[in-house]
Every structure is written in C-alpha cells, then in structure tokens.
Amino acid sequence: MRFLCLFALLLLSSVAGAQTREPVDEFADFDAFLSGFRKETGTPALSAVIVRDGQIAWEGYYGWSDDEGEVPTSADTTYKIASTTKPIAATAIIAEALAGGLSLALPMSSDDGFAETCEWLRASPIPFGSGGEDRHGNAIPAMDCAKPLTLAQMLDMRANGDAFVYNPIAYARIDRAISGAGGRDLRAIVRDRVAEPAGMRDTALGWRDPEGGDALRFLAPPFHVIDGRPVKQVLPDDDFRAAAGIIASPRQMAAFDIAFDTGVLVPPTMIRELVEADISPLGDYRRGWWLEDWEGQRLMWHSGWNEQKGSALYLKVPDKHLTLIVLANTEALWWGNSLVKAEVVQSPIARRFLEEFAR
Structure with missing residues (x-):
C-alpha cells in the first residue's frame, strides 16, 4: 500500500512538471539567426514578421532605430x-x-514622357534599358520602344518584349500613364483600394502623404556600412510612385498581406491564377510579384533595395498560408538580384525561412 501511494505521488509530480514546462518555441532558431545576421552585417535596425493562417504568428525587432543607439x-x-x-x-x-475606375488596357503612351524615357533608357548603359547579361550570363533584351505597351503589360514587367525584364524606371511611369488617361491620383487609389480596407495605419504613401500618420515620426534613418561601421545617410527625397515610396512597418505590410490573402482587396481567383500560372525555369513576373518555384511549391515575392540606404524582403508561400516580411535600414537584405531570373532562394534569409518553415 505504501508503495502504491509513493508511486501515485511520483506520477502526479511528473504530470505537474510536464504541465508547467515551457513549450518549445518553434521560432527561436530563426529569431537567433536574424539577430546574428543584423550584427554580422552592421545593420542598426532590422524588423521581421511571420504571417501564418491569416494572422501574425511571430515578430522580431532588433537593434536601434536612431543614430545614437538610444531608441530600440x-x-x-x-x-x-x-x-x-x-x-x-x-x-x-x-x-x-x-x-471601373480605369482600364488595364490603357496605353503607357498616355504618359507624355514615356516615349522619351524609353529612348533615353535604351541608349543608356543601364542593363534593363539597353540590354546585356546578368551575372549568370542570362540575356537581358533592350527596351522595345516601338512596341505598344499597356498598363497590364507594365504590371507584368513586359516593357522589354514578350519575356519579363525587371525594369523599375519604366514601372515608375505607371502613375503618369494613369493620370494622363484621366485616372485618379495614384496615392488616392492606393489609399482607397488598399491601405484603408486593409487597415494599414501609420503608413505613409510617400513623403508628401497628408494621411501618413506616425510613419515619418517612427522612421529608422538609413545607414551604409563602411568597414563594418554604419554611417548615417541622407534621407532620399523621392516621393510615391508605383515602383517605390511607401513608408511602413512590417506589421502594416502584414495587414496588407492578410487582406490580400482573404480576398478583401482582389478576388481570390486572381491569386490562384498567380499560384497556378505556368512559368519558365527562370520564373516570371506578374501583377507586381516575382513568381518562382521551390521544391514543388510556388513562391510569390518581392525584394526592395534603396542603394546604401535600406532593403526589404517580402516572401509568400501561398499553399502554406505563410509569409515572411523583413525590413532593414541598410542594404543588407539585398542579394544582387537578377533582372531576368526569379531567385529569392539566393537570399540567405529567404533560404533559412523556407528550409525551416516551408518544407
């Protein structure tokens, strides 16, 4: 009897211990990886969010967001x-x-300056203008200035011909084409069609956004790392274009991501078209997204690079209902992307994330 009582006490103690033990943190290794990455690259501020199944599953914030190291x-x-x-x-x-506010068939020539920009790019040494090769030897065709180009084709990065070429300068003319065809200001379109319905608070659509909230007040200033030391840079003064300009936190980008996936912004069938589209071994670019296949899974992603000032990574694994968003105030997240090949797996952060959570 005494033995049975002792056994029962030991069993209860074991169960109680199991119940109070800390659960395994599945994001701990990734958290440590990002923390180490920030230190190794000399990046002052780095922020990351993982979205899974329609909600933020994890977030990490590293370093400081000022030049004195006093604001975490x-x-x-x-x-x-x-x-x-x-x-x-x-x-x-x-x-x-x-x-019904505009037509995707509107010609990019609605922008009075598009033809001149195209001719300038084609004569320039810029690879996505005059053509050439990427670092792997993949051919980059020159811009085809004789080709009638529509807004829909520009959203697919087809300014250089039938195959996609990442051409951010041509993409930056989109708002001029829309307004030239009588459409609304791009800032109003993005505010009304995305930012408000997605609940993107304190997000500035460029420097001159009167509804930017606290986005500018909480902005991490840009740095360039020289010999391992971050050197503060002048803030870029470019405003909002379809190509760049938004000022936001990863949480606000996550709000967009969740609204996008749940059909709040565009019909889910349009997302499935991107997931199921046939793409070449080089990948593709459609409707503002790079498309790439990795281990039998479709990836949708975009990178961001502001030379010597900042960088970004936005990676979706649609069939896993999984997204990673990482922002930094140095160019550490940029990996020298090809202009004609989707290869987000070349990013050490993307590769680590995929191997750890998407397999």
Whole structure:
C-alpha cells in the first residue's frame, strides 16, 4: 500500500512538471539567426514578421532605430520599403480597374514622357534599358520602344518584349500613364483600394502623404556600412510612385498581406491564377510579384533595395498560408538580384525561412 501511494505521488509530480514546462518555441532558431545576421552585417535596425493562417504568428525587432543607439527597434519602427511597394501598388491598380475606375488596357503612351524615357533608357548603359547579361550570363533584351505597351503589360514587367525584364524606371511611369488617361491620383487609389480596407495605419504613401500618420515620426534613418561601421545617410527625397515610396512597418505590410490573402482587396481567383500560372525555369513576373518555384511549391515575392540606404524582403508561400516580411535600414537584405531570373532562394534569409518553415 505504501508503495502504491509513493508511486501515485511520483506520477502526479511528473504530470505537474510536464504541465508547467515551457513549450518549445518553434521560432527561436530563426529569431537567433536574424539577430546574428543584423550584427554580422552592421545593420542598426532590422524588423521581421511571420504571417501564418491569416494572422501574425511571430515578430522580431532588433537593434536601434536612431543614430545614437538610444531608441530600440520596436513594432512601431517604420522603413522606406523600396520596391516592395510594387505588389501593394499593383493590387490597388487592379482593384481600381475592377471597380471601373480605369482600364488595364490603357496605353503607357498616355504618359507624355514615356516615349522619351524609353529612348533615353535604351541608349543608356543601364542593363534593363539597353540590354546585356546578368551575372549568370542570362540575356537581358533592350527596351522595345516601338512596341505598344499597356498598363497590364507594365504590371507584368513586359516593357522589354514578350519575356519579363525587371525594369523599375519604366514601372515608375505607371502613375503618369494613369493620370494622363484621366485616372485618379495614384496615392488616392492606393489609399482607397488598399491601405484603408486593409487597415494599414501609420503608413505613409510617400513623403508628401497628408494621411501618413506616425510613419515619418517612427522612421529608422538609413545607414551604409563602411568597414563594418554604419554611417548615417541622407534621407532620399523621392516621393510615391508605383515602383517605390511607401513608408511602413512590417506589421502594416502584414495587414496588407492578410487582406490580400482573404480576398478583401482582389478576388481570390486572381491569386490562384498567380499560384497556378505556368512559368519558365527562370520564373516570371506578374501583377507586381516575382513568381518562382521551390521544391514543388510556388513562391510569390518581392525584394526592395534603396542603394546604401535600406532593403526589404517580402516572401509568400501561398499553399502554406505563410509569409515572411523583413525590413532593414541598410542594404543588407539585398542579394544582387537578377533582372531576368526569379531567385529569392539566393537570399540567405529567404533560404533559412523556407528550409525551416516551408518544407
């Protein structure tokens, strides 16, 4: 009897211990990886969010968001998100078209300066203008200035011909083409069609956004790392275009991501078209997204690079209902992307994330 009582006490003690033990943190290794990445690259501020099944599953904030090292990076810290503006702007433009506010068939020539810009780019040494090769030897065709180009084709990065070429300068003319055809101001389109319905608070659509909230107040200033030391840079003064300009935190980008996936912004069938589209081994670019296949899974992503000032990574694994958003106030997240090949797996952060959570 005494033995049975002792056994029962031991069993109860074991169960109680199991119940109070801390659960395994599945994000701990990734958290440590990002913390180490920030230190190794000399980046002052880095923020990251993982969205899973329609909600924020994890978030991490590293370093400081001022030049004195006195303001810790937090959920409020904002960044210039550079080219990760493109999928947000493209979604708003498509939503505006679905509502009858513009036509995706409108010609880019509605922008009076587009032809001149095209000819300038074609004669320039810029690879996506005059053509050439990327670092892998993949051919980059020159811009085809004789080709009639529509807004829909520009959203797919077809300014250089039938195959996609990442051409951010041509993409930046989109708002001029829309206004030239009698459409609304792009800032109003993005505010009405995306930012408000997605609940993107304290998000500035460029420096001159009168409804930017606290986005500018919480902005992490840009730095360039020289010999391992971050050197503060002058803030870029470019305003909002379809190509870049949004100032936001990862949480606000996550709000966009959740609204996008749940059909609040555009019909879910349009997202499935991107997931199921046939793409070449080089990948593709459609409606503001790079498309790439990895281990049998479709990836939708965009990177952002503001030279010597900041960088961004926005990566979706649609069939896993999984998204990673990372922002930094140095160019540490940029990996020298090809202009004609989708290769987000070349990013060490993207690769780590995919291997850890998407397999």
